[in-house]
Amino acid sequence: MAVTQDVKQKVLDLIREEDLIALSRDLIRIPSETGKEKACSEFMMSHLRSLGFEARGYEAAPDRPNAVGRWPGAGGGPTVMLSAHLDTVPPGDLSKWKTDPHAGEVIDGKIYGRGAMDSKGGGIASALVALDAIKRAGLRLRGDVLVVGTVDEEVGGKAGMRFLVESGALNPDICLYCVHSDLEIKAAFKGILWTKLTVRGQTAHGSMPHRGINAITRVARFVTALEKRKIPYRKHPLVGDFTMNFGWIHAGPERKYNMVADLCELGVDMRLVPGQTPDGVFKEMEQLLAELGATDPQFNATLERILWDNPVEVGEDALILQAVRRAAREVLGRDVPIGGTIATGDLGPIFQKGKTGVGFGPGDLERGNAHKENEFLEIDQLVAASKIYALVVMETAGLVT
Numbered sequence: 001m002a003v004t005q006d007v008k009q010k011v012l013d014l015i016r017e018e019d020l021i022a023l024s025r026d027l028i029r030i031p032s033e034t035g036k037e038k039a040c041s042e043f044m045m046s047h048l049r050s051l052g053f054e055a056r057g058y059e060a061a062p063d064r065p066n067a068v069g070r071w072p073g074a075g076g077g078p079t080v081m082l083s084a085h086l087d088t089v090p091p092g093d094l095s096k097w098k099t100d101p102h103a104g105e106v107i108d109g110k111i112y113g114r115g116a117m118d119s120k121g122g123g124i125a126s127a128l129v130a131l132d133a134i135k136r137a138g139l140r141l142r143g144d145v146l147v148v149g150t151v152d153e154e155v156g157g158k159a160g161m162r163f164l165v166e167s168g169a170l171n172p173d174i175c176l177y178c179v180h181s182d183l184e185i186k187a188a189f190k191g192i193l194w195t196k197l198t199v200r201g202q203t204a205h206g207s208m209p210h211r212g213i214n215a216i217t218r219v220a221r222f223v224t225a226l227e228k229r230k231i232p233y234r235k236h237p238l239v240g241d242f243t244m245n246f247g248w249i250h251a252g253p254e255r256k257y258n259m260v261a262d263l264c265e266l267g268v269d270m271r272l273v274p275g276q277t278p279d280g281v282f283k284e285m286e287q288l289l290a291e292l293g294a295t296d297p298q299f300n301a302t303l304e305r306i307l308w309d310n311p312v313e314v315g316e317d318a319l320i321l322q323a324v325r326r327a328a329r330e331v332l333g334r335d336v337p338i339g340g341t342i343a344t345g346d347l348g349p350i351f352q353k354g355k356t357g358v359g360f361g362p363g364d365l366e367r368g369n370a371h372k373e374n375e376f377l378e379i380d381q382l383v384a385a386s387k388i389y390a391l392v393v394m395e396t397a398g399l400v401t
Contacts, residue, residue: 023047073142078398177346191310286303
C-alpha cells in the first residue's frame, strides 16, 4: 500500500495537541532522576499495553527497567526504532523554578518541568502519540516498530541503550533518536572519551611535606601539561572544535590541612571530532604521563577509560536521514538544516554495531533550559515532531498493501 497523501493526512489528523500535552504532563509528573526511573518506565509500559502494543522491561540493574514497546509488522520490512530516555537530572534549586518542576504546567504555549524537553515530552510522548495515530488509522506496517524509553542516558547509558544493544535485546535496522534538536537533523556527532586519572603518593605531616609525595601537585602538573599539549585535530564544519573539561577531582582520605595527600583522582571529559579516535587521544594522554614520569620518578599514575564513543558522520544519502528530511518538509513546509551535536548519546552503541541513525526532535538545549531550572518545551514543536515521526515510520517500515 502506497503512503498516499490521503493516508498521510488521515494519520496526521489523529495527532492531537491535547493528547501530546496530556501524555507529556503525565510523564513529567513522575520523578525519574537517573537511578530512580522505575515508576516512569512502568508507566510507559502500561501506556503501551493500553494502546495495544507489546511491552517489556529489560534490566541491567535492579529496579531500573528499560521500557521496550514492540509493534510486530506483517513481515518483509525493516525493524524501525524510535528511542528516547526516561531518566533526568535533578531539578536543582527549587526556589529558582517558576513552577513545580514535576507539575508539567502549561504557560504561554510551553510545557514546563524537569524532563519536558529532555526527553519525556519531545521524545517519549511524541513517539507514542505518533505510533498510536498510525494504529488508530487502521494501518498495518510491514516491518516491526520498536519504541524505547531508556534509563541511564544522562550518565553514559551503560544500564540503558548500551546494555540493550550489547545483550541482543535490541537489533534495529533503522534508528531515529527522538532527541531535542530544535527540529534540525543531527547527522554529525562528537565522540566522547571519559578518563579517570589516579595518582598515588606518600602521606606525611603537612609541616614536613618533603617527607611525603604529594599526589595533588602531581595531578596539577598533569592538568597544566595536558592543557598545553596540542592534541591533533581539524575543526569540523558541523560539530566544531575538540574540547576538554576537567569535571571532578578528589584528593586525600579526609579534608586535612596538615597531611600530605597520598591519593588524588581526576575525571576528564573529552569531546572528539571526526578524524580523531578515542584510542588515539588516549594514547596521547598515556604519552604525556610517560613524559611526566620520566622527569619525576615519584610520579605514580594510572589512567583508565571510563566511557568512549567514536565521532560519527552520517551521509546525506542515508535512508533515515532522507526520510526525516522529506517528512519534515511536508509537515513544516520548509527544508530543515543538517547539523551536529555534542555526543552520540543513545546512538553510540547503535553506531558501534554498524547501524545508522540520526537525531531529531523538538526543543533546543540552550533555549529550553536543559539541565537548568525552568526547563520547557514549545508545544508547536512537540506537535510538529510527532507528525514527522509518524510519516517517517510509515515510509521506513512500509505499509501493507
